[in-house]
Amino acid sequence: MSGPTGGKNAARDTDWEGVRLHVVTGKGGTGKTTVAAALALALAAGNRKVLLVEVEGRQGIAQVFELPPLPYEERKIAVAPGGGDVYALAMDPEEAMLDYLEMFYGIKRMGKALTRMGVIDFATTIAPGLRDVLVTGKTSEAVRRRDKSGKRVYDAIVMDAPPTGRIARFLNVTQEVAGLARVGPVKNHADMVRGVVASPETAVHFVTLLEEMPVQETLDGIAELRTAKLPVGGVFINMVRPTGLPEAVLEAASANRFDNSELALGLKAAGLADGKADASLIADALAQEISEHACRTELERRERETLEGAGVPLYDLPLLAGGADLAGLYELAEAIHTRGVA
Amino acid sequence: MTRTAPALDIDAILDDESTRIIVCCGSGGVGKTTTAAALGLRAAERGRSVVVLTVDPARRLAQSMGLTELDNTPRRIKDGGSPADPDGVNAENGGALHAMMLDMKRTFDEIIEAHADPQRAQQILSNPFYQSLSSSFSGTQEYMAMEKLGQLRRSGDWDLIVVDTPPSRSALDFLDAPERLGRFLDGKLIRILTAPAKAGGRSAFKLLNAGFGIVAGVLTKVLGAQVLKDIQTFVSALDAVFGGFRQRAEQTYRLLQAPGTAFLIVAAPERDAMREASYFVERLAEDRMPLAGVVVNRVHQSPAPALSAARSLAAAEDLEARGDHELTAAVLRLHADRMQLAAREQREQEHFTSAHPTVPLVQVPAMPEDVHDLVGLRQIGRLLAS
Numbered sequence: 068m069s070g071p072t073g074g075k076n077a078a079r080d081t082d083w084e085g086v087r088l089h090v091v092t093g094k095g096g097t098g099k100t101t102v103a104a105a106l107a108l109a110l111a112a113g114n115r116k117v118l119l120v121e122v123e124g125r126q127g128i129a130q131v132f133e134l135p136p137l138p139y140e141e142r143k144i145a146v147a148p149g150g151g152d153v154y155a156l157a158m159d160p161e162e163a164m165l166d167y168l169e170m171f172y173g174i175k176r177m178g179k180a181l182t183r184m185g186v187i188d189f190a191t192t193i194a195p196g197l198r199d200v201l202v203t204g205k206t207s208e209a210v211r212r213r214d215k216s217g218k219r220v221y222d223a224i225v226m227d228a229p230p231t232g233r234i235a236r237f238l239n240v241t242q243e244v245a246g247l248a249r250v251g252p253v254k255n256h257a258d259m260v261r262g263v264v265a266s267p268e269t270a271v272h273f274v275t276l277l278e279e280m281p282v283q284e285t286l287d288g289i290a291e292l293r294t295a296k297l298p299v300g301g302v303f304i305n306m307v308r309p310t311g312l313p314e315a316v317l318e319a320a321s322a323n324r325f326d327n328s329e330l331a332l333g334l335k336a337a338g339l340a341d342g343k344a345d346a347s348l349i350a351d352a353l354a355q356e357i358s359e360h361a362c363r364t365e366l367e368r369r370e371r372e373t374l375e376g377a378g379v380p381l382y383d384l385p386l387l388a389g390g391a392d393l394a395g396l397y398e399l400a401e402a403i404h405t406r407g408v409a
Numbered sequence: 410m411t412r413t414a415p416a417l418d419i420d421a422i423l424d425d426e427s428t429r430i431i432v433c434c435g436s437g438g439v440g441k442t443t444t445a446a447a448l449g450l451r452a453a454e455r456g457r458s459v460v461v462l463t464v465d466p467a468r469r470l471a472q473s474m475g476l477t478e479l480d481n482t483p484r485r486i487k488d489g490g491s492p493a494d495p496d497g498v499n500a501e502n503g504g505a506l507h508a509m510m511l512d513m514k515r516t517f518d519e520i521i522e523a524h525a526d527p528q529r530a531q532q533i534l535s536n537p538f539y540q541s542l543s544s545s546f547s548g549t550q551e552y553m554a555m556e557k558l559g560q561l562r563r564s565g566d567w568d569l570i571v572v573d574t575p576p577s578r579s580a581l582d583f584l585d586a587p588e589r590l591g592r593f594l595d596g597k598l599i600r601i602l603t604a605p606a607k608a609g610g611r612s613a614f615k616l617l618n619a620g621f622g623i624v625a626g627v628l629t630k631v632l633g634a635q636v637l638k639d640i641q642t643f644v645s646a647l648d649a650v651f652g653g654f655r656q657r658a659e660q661t662y663r664l665l666q667a668p669g670t671a672f673l674i675v676a677a678p679e680r681d682a683m684r685e686a687s688y689f690v691e692r693l694a695e696d697r698m699p700l701a702g703v704v705v706n707r708v709h710q711s712p713a714p715a716l717s718a719a720r721s722l723a724a725a726e727d728l729e730a731r732g733d734h735e736l737t738a739a740v741l742r743l744h745a746d747r748m749q750l751a752a753r754e755q756r757e758q759e760h761f762t763s764a765h766p767t768v769p770l771v772q773v774p775a776m777p778e779d780v781h782d783l784v785g786l787r788q789i790g791r792l793l794a795s
Contacts (some may be wrong), residue, residue, distance in 0.1 A: 095437020096677060130684075172630060181627065185598040230437055247541045251633020279779045280469070281438070311743045316736060333737020337724035339716065352713035353740050360743060362777040390680060390753060 082301065082380055082407050086270045088210045088263065089225045089300065092234040092288065093274030094281040098305045100127035101391045102274045102384065103227040104153075105399035109409035111151035112400070115222040118154045118209055119144075122202045123229060128155050133393050139163075141209075148397065154221075156209070161187050163201040170208070171252070200240050200257055207263035231273060231284045235291035238264050238271070242295070270300030275374070277304060277367035282374055289377050301380040301408065304371070308386045310364055312357065320354075320361035327354050382406040414762040417702035417769035419794045422671050423452040423569075430562065431701075432665065434574040435675035436685040440706040442470055443780055443789065444675050444773075445573040449506055450474075450783060451790030452569050454490065456502030460561060462572040464511045464554055471508070473782050479510035483561075486783075495784045507567070513553040517543040520556060524653055529646055538636070538643040550575045551583035552658065559661035584662070584696055602644045671701035676761075678708050678754035678772075683761045690765050702769035704793065705758060709751045709775050711744065718748035 083089070089106060093099035100121075107119040118141060121128045126136045132144050137157040145153040164187055181187050212220045229237045241261040248254040263269065271292055275281040285302060292299050310317070319325045331340070331350035340346035374381055384402050387395035403409055422428050433445045442465040449461035460483045463470065471479045474486050475496060486506040489497015498506045521533050533539050542549060554575055561570050574583055628637050664670065672693055676686040686703055693700045725741035728734045762770065773792045780786055 096439060096679070096682065127681075130681075168627075168631065172627075186628065244541075247537055247639070248633055248636045251636060252630070253632055253636060283469070308746075311746070312739050313736075316739070329734075330737055330740060333728065333734030333740075334724075336734055337728050337737065337741070339720065339724050339741075349713055349716060352711075353716075353744055355712045356744060356747060357740060359777040366778060388749070 080407070081409055083270055083409065086268055086300070087219075087221075087223055088206070088269040089223060090228045090234075090238065090264075090269065090271040091225060091274060091303075092228045092231050092271060093303075093305075094231045094284045097274045097276050097281050098391065099230070099274045100227050101131055101396065101399065102272075102303050102305060102403075103225050104128060104131045105384075105396050105403055106272075106409060107153045107223075107225040108145060108147050108397065108400035109403040110223045110225065111145075111147035111153045112149055112404060112409070113147075114150045115147075116152050116154070116220070117147075118156060118221045118224045120156045120158060120206050120209070120224060120226045122158045122206070122226060124157070124159065126157060127227060128157065131391070131396060148400070156205075158202050158205060160198045160201050163205045167201060167204060167256075171256070197253075199237050200244060200253070200260065203238065203240055203260045203264060204256055207260045210263050210268070228271075231281075231288040234271065234288055235295050235297065238292075238297050239295045240264070265297055267298065269298050271297060272300035272303060274303045274305050276306055277370040279366075279370065282370045285374065286377055289379065299379055301382055302374060302377065303382050303384055303403075304374070305384045306386040307383045312360070316357070317361045317364055320357045321365055323358070325354055325357060327351055330354065382408055414703075414758075414766070414768060414770035417704070417771040419448070419451070419771060420455070422701055423448065423455055423457065423794075426457075426568065427669055428671055429569060429669035430558070430665070430671070431569065431571045432574060432670065432672045433572065433675050433704075434672060434689055436682050439675050439677040439682050441465075441573045441675045443786070444673070444704055444706065444793070445571050446470055446474065446508070447780075447786045447789035447793060448673075449508070449569075449571045450486075450498065450786045451794065452571070453486075453504040453506035454499045454502065454787070454790075456504040457569045458505050458567050459569045459571060460507040460509065460567040462509055462511060462554075462557060462561060462570060464550060464573060464575045469779075469781075471510070473780055473786060474506075474508055475783065476508065479508055481509060481512035481515045483507035483509040483567075490783070490787075495787075496782055498783070511550070511554055511557055513550050514543045516553040516557050517549065520654060521647075525646075533643065533646045536639060536643045536646065538639040539647075542643075551585070552654075554583050555658050555661045556654070559657050559664065562661075562664060584665075584692070584698070599644060602641050666697050666699070668699065670699055672698050673701055674703045676703055676705050678705050678757050680757055683757045687761055687764055690768055700768065702771065703761075705770060705772045707775040708772040709747060709754055711747050711751060713744065714748075714751075716744060716748075718745040718752065721745040721748065 089103075089110070091099055091103035091106060093102070104119060107117045111117040119128060121137075128144070129135060129137045132155075134144060137144070137155055139157060139159040139162040141154050141156045143152050144155045147153065161182070168181075206224060206226055209221060210224050214220055228234055240257045244253060244257040248257070273285045273288060275285045289299050312320075316325070327347065327350040330353060331343070331346040334340045334349055334353075335343070335346045340349055371381075382403070383406070384399055387398060389395055422431070431445075431448060433441050433448070435441045442463050445463060446461055449459045453459045463479065468478060471477065476484055476486070484507060486508060487497045488500040488505075489495070490499025490501075491497075498504070518534060521530050525533060554572070558570065558572055561567065632640070665672075674686050674689045674693075676682045690700060690703075721741045722745045725738040725745065728738040728741070758770070758772075762768070771793060773789060776785075776789075780789060
């Protein structure tokens with residue numbers, strides 16, 4: 068299947084063929100924004116056009132791409148390796164509300180009066196549920212948008228969504244609004260958004276680390292999405308470190324059976340120790356490091372098993388040696404491509 | 410040039426009887442809730458009567474304190490803490506530890522019940538707009554956290570309240586709550602919304618000037634008549650309650666600025682978290698909130714700090730080239746990774762300290778395992794104080 072921009076891009080064999088809206092969530096500290104940005108780059112590869120949407124007003128996308136703060140405007144921010152464009156939109160609920168008024172009611176000119184009277188303020192802060200509807204609404208509009216010739220404007224949209232703990236509620240706009248508006252324009256708008264978000268063209272991906280709390284939140288989030296009948300995507304396991312040591316060594320270290328003397332000999336052979344006493348001192352210190360590493364590795368193995376129980380594809384992303392800078396972002400995009408996500 | 414931040418003396422803060430509130434703030438995923446619980450435990454074991462107010466629904470935290478779950482009422486953590494029974498709070502110094510989790514809907518309902526007559530309370534509680542606002546909308550949590558904090562403080566039942574802040578978009582949103590509420594209550598919107606209900610019908614819009622009429626028309630068009638009516642009923646029913654609500658939010662805000670409050674910023678030694686910490690320092694200063702210092706969690710250290718990453722790597726390569734001592738080579742590579750990570754984390758912290766040289770800081774080393782019980786929390790407390 069070729070992308071909507073026509074035959075210029077080769078057919079891809081990816082796990083999420085046909086998905087046009089990729090929602091990326093994750094617990095704080097898991098690297099959600101970085102993964103969303105890398106996913107956008109990976110999806111854009113092959114001369115495609117991708118929109119990366121930020122919904123929480125933190126300017127995280129600008130930081131990841133090392134750019135000054137982004138305005139509320141769809142703006143090209145990066146080029147994928149081998150061609151392809153990533154656009155970004157930093158969502159602003161107030162602007163989205165004015166947009167919405169303009170789009171559906173042709174009353175943008177009223178904006179100033181509404182702002183002055185505190186209506187916009189009310190809708191976007193006092194009643195933040197409306198704010199979520201506006202933000203997902205604007206994103207849904209971009210997913211559905213076509214140009215004059217009827218072609219989709221974007222091949223894919225990536226949303227850097229709220230954290231895992233809030234994701235189901237955030238996306239489940241229909242239910243949120245149902246308690247409020249059983250009929251009327253807000254309800255119609257929410258239904259349109261629901262149509263996009265719950266469709267097979269959407270996938271909600273989770274970013275996690277192999278640690279207890281993020282894994283638990285990921286499983287809870289997946290369960291909540293399933294209950295709300297929203298489409299669960301894959302799980303990105305971020306910052307995966309290579310095990311580094313042979314299984315037997317790790318096992319010995321876990322069981323406190325690690326033999327320091329061989330290590331001490333090795334240290335002497337490498338010229339890192341002055342004499343036997345010094346070698347065994349360093350060996351003891353390093354052995355403690357190994358034992359902690361073994362403990363961590365064992366915990367990570369358990370957490371991975373737990374994740375496997377969720378029955379969704381898992382994608383490992385490497386810990387970036389140089390930190391999450393721009394070069395690291397492209398490295399992650401490559402990893403995402405290699406794993407068959409995009 | 411390496412800058413060293415002044416050391417943050419946690420015990421001095423916990424032992425100071427004039428410290429009545431400790432607010433832990435920081436971005437998500439940095440161990441804020443665990444830090445709050447560890448501080449609470451340590452303060453209790455040093456003789457203070459403490460309540461920990463958390464907004465994090467993590468069941469694990471409740472379990473780590475020996476409770477099956479936390480709810481909107483402070484629950485006492487059982488005494489113990491002796492070598493024979495380490496899983497309990499050591500009350501030898503006369504302290505006690507309570508914990509609770511904010512239930513925003515329950516808290517909101519209680520305010521309504523306490524401040525409106527029964528008939529009006531019923532009217533508000535059954536209003537669809539109120540039900541959405543109180544149970545699902547994300548911003549409500551900030552108001553309710555402020556409200557609960559104020560309630561706990563006014564009750565006088567505890568001499569120290571440790572609170573962790575809501576995991577909102579900006580973790581300091583709760584500071585904006587009183588102002589936001591004030592803006593709404595002083596705004597013209599509330600007059601538009603309350604006017605028709607007060608005058609008893611739609612025709613009341615005519616009593617207002619033309620500008621109001623247009624806005625009301627737009628609201629009807631956008632929201633639909635039914636939603637607008639619900640909002641109007643809600644707002645006018647709540648009108649009386651709102652006034653007191655706002656007054657208390659302002660009181661709590663001033664309470665936070667007062668000398669008995671200590672703000673602790675919790676961070677992790679990563680770029681994003683330290684950047685957020687910087688933002689918090691500036692934001693707290695802007696609001697004239699008393700910052701006590703920064704807790705940097707999960708700092709990686711090495712038991713063999715004298716062996717540098719560079720030497721370690723070179724030696725590993727040397728051994729590998731000789732085809733000798735495979736195990737030692739692998740261990741040295743592992744050590745080099747750890748030293749590099751430690752150096753990177755150190756740089757992130759130095760970066761922060763250069764920008765905020767007077768802000769005291771304490772580091773808590775990364776644990777190989779997560780905290781599961783009071784013993785683990787106690788250990789974190791010790792590390793915080795060392």
